[in-house]
Amino acid sequence: MSQDQTEQEWPLFEVFIRSKQGVSHVHAGSLHAADARMALENARDVYTRRNEGCSLWVVPSAAVTASSPEEKGAFFEPSESKIYRHPTFYDVPDDVECL
Amino acid sequence: MDSKQLEAFDSHVAGEGKVEPKDWMPDNYRQTLIRQISQHAHSEIIGMQPEGNWISRAPSLRRKMILLAKVQDEAGHGLYLYSAAETLGVSRGEMDQALLSGKAKYSSIFNYPTLTWADAVAIGWLVDGAAITNQIPLCRCSYGPYARAMVRVCKEEAFHQRQGFEGMMALAKGTSEQKAMAQGALDRWWWPSIAMFGPPDDDSPHSAQSMAWKIKRFSNDELRQKFIDMAVIQAQALGLEIPDPDLKLNEETGHWQTGPIDWDEFWAVVKGKGPCNRQRMTHRRKAHDEGAWVREAAMAFANKQQQKSEKAAA
Numbered sequence: 001m002s003q004d005q006t007e008q009e010w011p012l013f014e015v016f017i018r019s020k021q022g023v024s025h026v027h028a029g030s031l032h033a034a035d036a037r038m039a040l041e042n043a044r045d046v047y048t049r050r051n052e053g054c055s056l057w058v059v060p061s062a063a064v065t066a067s068s069p070e071e072k073g074a075f076f077e078p079s080e081s082k083i084y085r086h087p088t089f090y091d092v093p094d095d096v097e098c099l
Numbered sequence: 100m101d102s103k104q105l106e107a108f109d110s111h112v113a114g115e116g117k118v119e120p121k122d123w124m125p126d127n128y129r130q131t132l133i134r135q136i137s138q139h140a141h142s143e144i145i146g147m148q149p150e151g152n153w154i155s156r157a158p159s160l161r162r163k164m165i166l167l168a169k170v171q172d173e174a175g176h177g178l179y180l181y182s183a184a185e186t187l188g189v190s191r192g193e194m195d196q197a198l199l200s201g202k203a204k205y206s207s208i209f210n211y212p213t214l215t216w217a218d219a220v221a222i223g224w225l226v227d228g229a230a231i232t233n234q235i236p237l238c239r240c241s242y243g244p245y246a247r248a249m250v251r252v253c254k255e256e257a258f259h260q261r262q263g264f265e266g267m268m269a270l271a272k273g274t275s276e277q278k279a280m281a282q283g284a285l286d287r288w289w290w291p292s293i294a295m296f297g298p299p300d301d302d303s304p305h306s307a308q309s310m311a312w313k314i315k316r317f318s319n320d321e322l323r324q325k326f327i328d329m330a331v332i333q334a335q336a337l338g339l340e341i342p343d344p345d346l347k348l349n350e351e352t353g354h355w356q357t358g359p360i361d362w363d364e365f366w367a368v369v370k371g372k373g374p375c376n377r378q379r380m381t382h383r384r385k386a387h388d389e390g391a392w393v394r395e396a397a398m399a400f401a402n403k404q405q406q407k408s409e410k411a412a413a
Contacts, residue, residue, distance in 0.1 A: 008398050009190060009191060010398060012185070029179055029182045029244075029247075029248065030182040035405075038401075045175075046178050046179070047175075049168075049172070050255070066121065069121050069122045069123070
């Protein structure tokens, strides 16, 4: 790290935007800020300059626990093998309505 | 490097699979992207200067508001891109330092001056027009965070190009002095704009790998041609003349052919000998240094607030 020793890098925050009432917050990107309040204001200026949102979340990136891509197969296997969880698994006659 | 992993990666990407930050990727892929995305970010940040030069002297309040919004967008685009690059493991501080020390490059087009108001709008029309041509295919880049940042950037930049064309049109349809001003700006920005796509294909050593990795979708020359065909028609609509006596429509291909591009000038500007290289860097360093106390004070305040709340909780 070649930055000035005196300068501590501002922590990274992940930004989530709710585009309108009724839908979930969606990840938009990240930014650096000294604290959560500043992260919120910067997120407004960086990610919502054109009415993209009505609500913002900022989360310290360090607080995110993520599943690991290497274990993707084993991790998601329990749902992959259970095709009977999908409606298309079942054979029903075509002429019976509302199924 | 595990050759099996590399093989799996190559076939995943060749089949239009996307790559996300924590996925395994070849080191070259990572380094290529870090270089490209950070250079792209630096270009947005340095790119604020030539137009910023005209904010206080815009010819009307309307033009001033537009220009302010545009320059603010460039800052935003730089930040989207820095944040995409950071997902590859490079820190913001490292990228800042690479720019400030002159180690990292930015688009050499921004080393040209904006001598008149017409230059400020010509940038919107030509430089943003060229940038969009370049960036639209990047929305399908194999690296997810870069592609997503590009989608946002392209959405916003449509306004940049249109406001530039509108500004050029106001001048081109104005008094003879205004029209001469517009023509002067086109004369100055035409060649740098078409050189912006980078060296010709046979002199672009990294392109083949970037194409194979689906970072790049079209070659420099293909993108340049796309832009030229578009810009020639637009210049005609403005009633302005492209400063190239050799420009002609190739009836066979349907494409506009230009005279030779002065690549010596391009490389000279890349290597620091453009009209404004020194000015751009001096300004950037000054802004960085003068902002240091703000960054430090904000961090000190945040640390103190955190200590206070920890104490209160204890």
